[in-house]
Amino acid sequence: MNDVHTRLAKCFTAVFPNLSPAEVATATIASVAGWDSLATVTLMTVVEEEFGTAIEPEELEDLLSFEAYERRLSGESPAAAAG
Amino acid sequence: MKLIDALKLVAATAPAAGRPRFDVGLVCGFTPLHFETFLTAHLRQRMPDRHVSVSTGLFGDIPGTLRHLIDHPVDAAVVALEWADVDPRLGIRALGGWSPRRLPEVVEHAAMWLDQVLQLTRDLAATIPVVINLPTLPVAPIFFTASWQASAYETQLQANLWNFAAAAAAHPRIRVINPQRVDLESPAAERLLVSSTLAYGFPYQNAHAERLAATLARAVENRQPMKGVITDLDDTLWSGIAGDDGVENVSWDLDHHTQGHGLYQQLLSALSEAGVLVAIVSKNEPAVVDAAFAREDLLLRRERVFPLEVGWGSKADAVGRVLARWNVGADAVVFIDDNAAELEEVKAAHPAVECLRFPHGDPQAIYDLLIRLRDLFGRTALSAEDTLRLDSLREATESSDVPDQSEGHSEALLERADASLVLDFTKDANDARAFELISKTNQFNLNGRRPTERGWAEYLRDPHTFLLTATYKDRFGALGKVAVLAGRVEDSRVQVETWVMSCRAFSRRIEHQCLKALFDRFAAREVSFAFNETPRNGPMARFLTSLQDGAAGAPVSADVFHAACPRLFHRVVFKDACPAGN
Numbered sequence: 001m002n003d004v005h006t007r008l009a010k011c012f013t014a015v016f017p018n019l020s021p022a023e024v025a026t027a028t029i030a031s032v033a034g035w036d037s038l039a040t041v042t043l044m045t046v047v048e049e050e051f052g053t054a055i056e057p058e059e060l061e062d063l064l065s066f067e068a069y070e071r072r073l074s075g076e077s078p079a080a081a082a083g
Numbered sequence: 084m085k086l087i088d089a090l091k092l093v094a095a096t097a098p099a100a101g102r103p104r105f106d107v108g109l110v111c112g113f114t115p116l117h118f119e120t121f122l123t124a125h126l127r128q129r130m131p132d133r134h135v136s137v138s139t140g141l142f143g144d145i146p147g148t149l150r151h152l153i154d155h156p157v158d159a160a161v162v163a164l165e166w167a168d169v170d171p172r173l174g175i176r177a178l179g180g181w182s183p184r185r186l187p188e189v190v191e192h193a194a195m196w197l198d199q200v201l202q203l204t205r206d207l208a209a210t211i212p213v214v215i216n217l218p219t220l221p222v223a224p225i226f227f228t229a230s231w232q233a234s235a236y237e238t239q240l241q242a243n244l245w246n247f248a249a250a251a252a253a254h255p256r257i258r259v260i261n262p263q264r265v266d267l268e269s270p271a272a273e274r275l276l277v278s279s280t281l282a283y284g285f286p287y288q289n290a291h292a293e294r295l296a297a298t299l300a301r302a303v304e305n306r307q308p309m310k311g312v313i314t315d316l317d318d319t320l321w322s323g324i325a326g327d328d329g330v331e332n333v334s335w336d337l338d339h340h341t342q343g344h345g346l347y348q349q350l351l352s353a354l355s356e357a358g359v360l361v362a363i364v365s366k367n368e369p370a371v372v373d374a375a376f377a378r379e380d381l382l383l384r385r386e387r388v389f390p391l392e393v394g395w396g397s398k399a400d401a402v403g404r405v406l407a408r409w410n411v412g413a414d415a416v417v418f419i420d421d422n423a424a425e426l427e428e429v430k431a432a433h434p435a436v437e438c439l440r441f442p443h444g445d446p447q448a449i450y451d452l453l454i455r456l457r458d459l460f461g462r463t464a465l466s467a468e469d470t471l472r473l474d475s476l477r478e479a480t481e482s483s484d485v486p487d488q489s490e491g492h493s494e495a496l497l498e499r500a501d502a503s504l505v506l507d508f509t510k511d512a513n514d515a516r517a518f519e520l521i522s523k524t525n526q527f528n529l530n531g532r533r534p535t536e537r538g539w540a541e542y543l544r545d546p547h548t549f550l551l552t553a554t555y556k557d558r559f560g561a562l563g564k565v566a567v568l569a570g571r572v573e574d575s576r577v578q579v580e581t582w583v584m585s586c587r588a589f590s591r592r593i594e595h596q597c598l599k600a601l602f603d604r605f606a607a608r609e610v611s612f613a614f615n616e617t618p619r620n621g622p623m624a625r626f627l628t629s630l631q632d633g634a635a636g637a638p639v640s641a642d643v644f645h646a647a648c649p650r651l652f653h654r655v656v657f658k659d660a661c662p663a664g665n
Contacts, residue, residue, distance in 0.1 A: 014087045017094040038116065041283050045117060046087045049289065057282035 004051075004073050011046045012066060015039055028065040047073070084293055086117050089124035096127045096134075105133040105535060106157040107303060108140070110148045112168035114284035115139050118292045122161065125300035142284065143168075149203035152211075158535040159303050160213045162204060163295070165286065166222050169193045169244075173222050175280055181225045186236040189225065193240055197247040208256040210512075211537045214302040215251055216260045217244060219295060220275045220286055255464055255515055256536070258302045269294040307523045309437070309459045310411045311360035312351065313402055315420040316367060316375070319441040320348060320383065326367055330374040335382070343449035347441070348382035350453050355387040358469025359460050360409050363391045364401040364418070398425050399432035406433070410586045412525060412619065417459060419452075466516050468563035468585075498652050502557040502591065506600050508659035510550045512540040516564045517552050524583035526622045527594070529636075530615035532581065547571045549605075553597055555588055555653075562588055568597055570613075577607045582623070594626055595648050596655060602641050611638040 009024045016032055016039070029035045035043075044055050044063065051073055055063070062077075063069055071077065084092075107126060109119055119137055126135040138157065140148025145168050152160055167174020170193050172181065204213055228234040233241075252259040274291040287295070317324045322341035323333035335344035355361045361383070365372060372393045376385040390408050392401035398420070406413055413435035420426050421441040430438045439455070442448035462469070511517070522533055534542065542548055553566035565588035569581040579601070584594060601610055614627060614636025624635040630647045631639060 011087060014090040014094075017090075041116060041279075041285070042086070042090070042120070045289060046090070049085050049087060057278060 004070060007050055008047070008066065008069055008073065011043065011050050015043045015046055025066055043069075084121065084124060084297075086120065086289060086293075089117075089120050089293070092124040092127060093120060096131075102132065102134045103535075103538075105130060105135045105159070107135060107137045108148070108152045108157040108160040109137050109163070110140060110145055110152070110160055111163040112143050112145050112165060113280075113286050114142050116283065116285040117289060118163070118285070118287060118296060121293045121296035122299060125297050126303060129300050129304040129306075146199055146203055149200065149207055153203070153207050156210055156537055158537045159211055160207055161299050161303060162200075162213060162215045163299070164200075164216060164218050165220050166218045167220075167286075169196050169218070169240075172225060173240075174286075175223050175277065176284065181223075183227045186226065186234075190236050190239050190243070194243045197243055201247050201250055204251060204257060205254055208254050210540050211535075212256045212258065212303070212305070214258045214260065214299055215248070216265075216295065216299060217248055217262055219262075219265055219269070219291070221271070255513075258305070258463060260298055260302060265295065265298060268298065305463060307415075308462050309359070309417055310415040311362065311405075311409055311417070312354065312456070312460070313362045313364050313405055313416060313418045313436075314351065315398075315422070315425070315441065316363060316365040316372065318421040318443040319419060320344065320351075320363075321375070321381075322443065325375050326371050330371060330378065333375065343446045345382060346453060347449065350456060352383045352387055354456070354460050355383075356470065357460070357462065357465055358471075360411070361388050362405045362409070363388055363393065364398050364405065364420075365391075365393050366395055366398070367393050369393045397428065399428045402429050402433055402436065410526075410589075417456070464515065466519070466563070468516060468565075471561055471563050494650070497592065498650075500557040500559070500591075500652065502555065502652060503654040503656065504593065504596055505554040505656045505658055506597070507552045507554070508549060508604065508657070509552075510543045510548070512543045514552065517550070517567045520564070520567050520583050520585060521581060524585060525617070525619040526586050527582075527584040527589065527626070528617065528620045528623055529579065529582040530613055531617035531620060532615075534581075542569070545571075547573065551597060551600060553584075553593055555591065555593055557591075566593055566597055568601070572605050572607070575606060575608045577601050577605050577610045578613065579610060580613045582612070586622075589622065592649060592651055592653075596651050596653055598639075598644060599648060599651070600655070600657075602644060607641060609638050609640050610644070612636045 005025075009021070012024050012027055013019055013021075016027070016034060018034070019027060019032060023031070027035075029040075040060055040063075044060060047053075047069060048055055053073070055072075059072070063072060105126075107122075109115055109122060111118070119139060123135065123137045126137065140151050145162070145164070149160075149162070165174065167176060170189050171177035172179040172185075172189055173193070204215065207213055222237065222240070224230060226234040226237050228237075248259050251257045269291045273288055275286060276288045280286040314320055317326075317333075321333040321335050322339065322344050325333050334341045335348055336342055351361050363372070372391065375381070390405060392404055394401070402418060406416065409416075413433045417437045417439060418426070418429050418433075419439050419441050420429075421443040423440060426438040426440055429436060437459070439452065442452060518536065518539055521539070525531075543550060548569060548571055551568040552564055554564045555562045562585070566584040567581065568579055570577060570579040572578075598610065601607060612627060614623070616624060616635070627635040627637075631637065631643050
């Protein structure tokens with residue numbers, strides 16, 4: 001498991017404390033209770049802090065899953081994961 | 084604290100059984116987002132003995148949220164203002180027009196809005212403490228001047244805000260955050276986040292949200308200030324070694340480049356006037372120190388210091404003697420010395436004492452120390468009792484040297500003390516001194532319970548409860564309000580649920596007089612006590628067991644009390660109109 005995956009998992013479990021480790025990698029906005037608009041912004045901010053990166057508000061519509069975030073942070077297009 | 088840490092802390096400190104709730108209302112015009120998370124995290128960190136929760140109202144409607152809190156009280160409120168709340172045109176989310184012709188109207192509207200919020204905040208502060216933070220973000224570029232020039236309109240706007248702040252700060256339950264402190268902790272250029280303001284209505288950069296939340300949490304907690312400072316002399320209170328250099332050659336002024344020591348003396352003198360105990364612990368010849376304190380230009384006068392522990396013995400032992408004479412806990416005391424070894428010795432012997440090095444020869448560090456001391460000893464307001472503390476302590480210590488003592492004072496001394504007590508049964512929830520005594524007294528404390536201001540006000544509103552306060556003076560001076568009792572009365576039975584008395588008032592039989600007042604006032608057959616042993620309430624336990632054999636807190640009948648009660652010499656004046664049994 002790579003460093004991005006591990007650090008991103010920490011971000012997800014901080015924002016969604018009820019998420020089990022097994023559920024993190026497959027987490028999506030549809031599968032996680034409590035992933036609402038406020039949680040979307042909170043998750044984005046936690047990820048920005050953790051990875052020292054800036055995520056533009058317009059990117060959020062594609063960042064709807066753990067996989068999408070992982071692709072975005074690895075320099076790939078998150079849209080592929082979202083779609 | 085990073086946001087991820089704040090989220091983890093909030094998740095890890097979920098409600099737990101047994102911890103009393105402490106509800107905080109967050110009043111702000113913006114979407115609180117991470118600010119609420121940071122505030123919750125800092126409050127829970129500072130108040131681990133309570134379950135703290137933060138609730139918010141309708142974003143964008145500060146007056147409406149204040150009205151809601153007035154009708155649905157919480158334990159404390161935080162009002163975080165920004166210019167966009169004062170008038171939306173002063174922010175960047177509204178497009179109400181920045182026409183120069185409308186500037187007078189903007190200023191006028193701002194004044195009216197601030198007046199409205201001031202009145203609502205005062206109404207809310209009638210029952211709970213309110214912390215107000217003035218705007219921290221810049222005003223939008225609405226004015227026709229360049230940004231480096233303050234226009235008349237902008238300065239008028241600021242004047243309106245400061246008038247609001249001055250009026251709010253004058254209220255005993257409103258704490259206004261000092262913008263200078265916010266400026267020190269959060270650089271102005273690192274506050275506004277335009278993209279987030281526009282996209283989510285959350286205007287703060289994360290670091291600013293975190294620092295501001297930390298400051299506000301400190302104000303909500305409103306920790307009891309330290310009570311005493313023990314200071315060294317040579318190269319601390321003054322520059323130089325009095326015994327070696329000569330008393331006339333030690334200095335604390337601009338001419339000798341030793342002004343920092345003068346500022347330190349000035350601060351200690353001011354702290355003493357505000358009720359802080361100041362003592363000296365110094366390795367010196369007593370005659371040398373006497374000569375130094377005889378200098379007219381010394382800013383900390385001899386009479387402001389008690390006691391002076393001057394000699395060549397261990398400083399740790401000397402600090403121990405000061406603590407015993409003051410009769411205060413070590414955790415309420417600061418020890419200041421320029422010598423790291425002495426600080427280490429005192430810290431090893433008294434781990435709870437806050438030991439700070441006096442940075443002799445470093446003016447900047449001395450200035451920082453002065454700020455630190457202000458923070459440690461800062462008080463929300465001064466009471467009459469604060470100014471009486473030193474005299475009463477000195478008198479109590481000196482009179483306790485009299486032989487043939489009974490409970491600390493001799494029978495003869497008590498008889499000749501010309502003591503008078505004002506016993507007041509008025510249920511005044513706004514009595515700040517009574518609440519302060521309940522909040523900080525440890526030794527003569529029935530059970531260590533510390534109600535919130537809201538809880539205290541609700542308790543006193545209950546028609547079955549009573550409140551008794553005792554104000555004492557004798558021929559040696561006034562002690563002020565020194566004791567508070569509260570409880571319930573039903574069918575000639577009195578249950579005392581709160582009982583605290585200042586340690587300065589020990590050995591004067593005030594506690595007997597208070598209990599006698601309960602028996603007399605309520606024609607009580609029996610008084611019971613909600614006693615609970617705490618690590619520090621031994622004096623209360625000893626008093627209760629002195630009334631009758633058995634466990635502390637067991638009910639005491641009128642007959643048992645009158646048999647156990649020693650002679651009382653006070654002139655007692657009752658001040659209230661509380662009917663018996665009400």
